Amino acid sequence: MSRTILITGASSGLGAEMARQFAALGYDLALCARRTDRLDALRAVVVGKHPDRRVEVRALDVNDHDQVFEVFRGFRDDFGHVDRIVVNAGLGKGAPLGTGKFYANKQTAETNFVGALAQIEAAAEIFRDQNAGHLVVVSSVSALRGMPKNITTYAATKAAVAHLAEGLRVDLHGTPIKITVLYPGYIRSEMSATAPNTPLMTGTESGVRSMVSAIEKEKSSARVPGWPWEPLGLVLKVLPLPLARRFM
Numbered sequence: 001m002s003r004t005i006l007i008t009g010a011s012s013g014l015g016a017e018m019a020r021q022f023a024a025l026g027y028d029l030a031l032c033a034r035r036t037d038r039l040d041a042l043r044a045v046v047v048g049k050h051p052d053r054r055v056e057v058r059a060l061d062v063n064d065h066d067q068v069f070e071v072f073r074g075f076r077d078d079f080g081h082v083d084r085i086v087v088n089a090g091l092g093k094g095a096p097l098g099t100g101k102f103y104a105n106k107q108t109a110e111t112n113f114v115g116a117l118a119q120i121e122a123a124a125e126i127f128r129d130q131n132a133g134h135l136v137v138v139s140s141v142s143a144l145r146g147m148p149k150n151i152t153t154y155a156a157t158k159a160a161v162a163h164l165a166e167g168l169r170v171d172l173h174g175t176p177i178k179i180t181v182l183y184p185g186y187i188r189s190e191m192s193a194t195a196p197n198t199p200l201m202t203g204t205e206s207g208v209r210s211m212v213s214a215i216e217k218e219k220s221s222a223r224v225p226g227w228p229w230e231p232l233g234l235v236l237k238v239l240p241l242p243l244a245r246r247f248m
Ligand SMILES: NC(=O)c1ccc[n+]([C@@H]2O[C@H](COP(=O)([O-])OP(=O)(O)OC[C@H]3O[C@@H](n4cnc5c(N)ncnc54)[C@H](OP(=O)(O)O)[C@@H]3O)[C@@H](O)[C@H]2O)c1
Pocket: 008, 009, 010, 011, 012, 013, 014, 015, 032, 033, 034, 035, 036, 060, 061, 062, 063, 088, 089, 090, 091, 111, 138, 139, 140, 141, 183, 184, 185, 186, 187, 188, 189, 190, 191, 192
């Protein structure tokens, strides 16, 4: 039986590149996002390159919570099983708290936290039923410490989803179900399109290669790419506030 991976937010950036790299590793793909034209184009590329791969696509808005359960169950029914689910869909909108942009922070909070909660619930339901599976949650290095300015809410949502996954890991300890939390640093994507090109920014393909490697090893958690984000993550956690402020 072939291995199947479900990826949310597969229409661009890290999700689309994960789809390409996992197809090259021999996985069949279940891909979802709102922009299905992008998913169709991605399917054509993947199947063109790997004719033996099966790729199914479905429209999904993670803020439509009933649809999250329908789409996940639909993919499970298409393939008969799902081996791995990557909770990746996310939004980077935001503004400093108290500056009149509650709507933007709320949208990010709903998509990145409540939307992710729905995805984790739907994934855990499938994996409990199969008594097997690997859940991957895409958090961020911004989750490691409270962050200022436009990413305060974003960082809080990424800390929250990491905690959800870690809590579920306690529940599922001793079962065949595995959980990985990824903390990516800066990786080029639509979300980071306007971010400056500093040495901390990694290209999409190499950044996602680090993510895929950590996922394949079923690591409990990983800051990716490991260099420089494993040591920088440690520094970020303990740096005194006046110094930290200069780098955030
Ligand atoms: N790039 C980085 O440096 C970085 C660092 C740390 C963490 N991350 C995380 O990595 C994940 C992927 O982000 P990215 O960098 O690849 O950004 P991206 O290129 O903007 O991709 C975001 C993906 O999420 C999907 N999405 C957004 N809102 C959605 C919704 N309501 N329903 C369904 N899908 C939705 C988008 O698809 P549609 O618009 O087609 O729905 C798109 O496929 C995010 O969780 C992000 O927070 C990224």
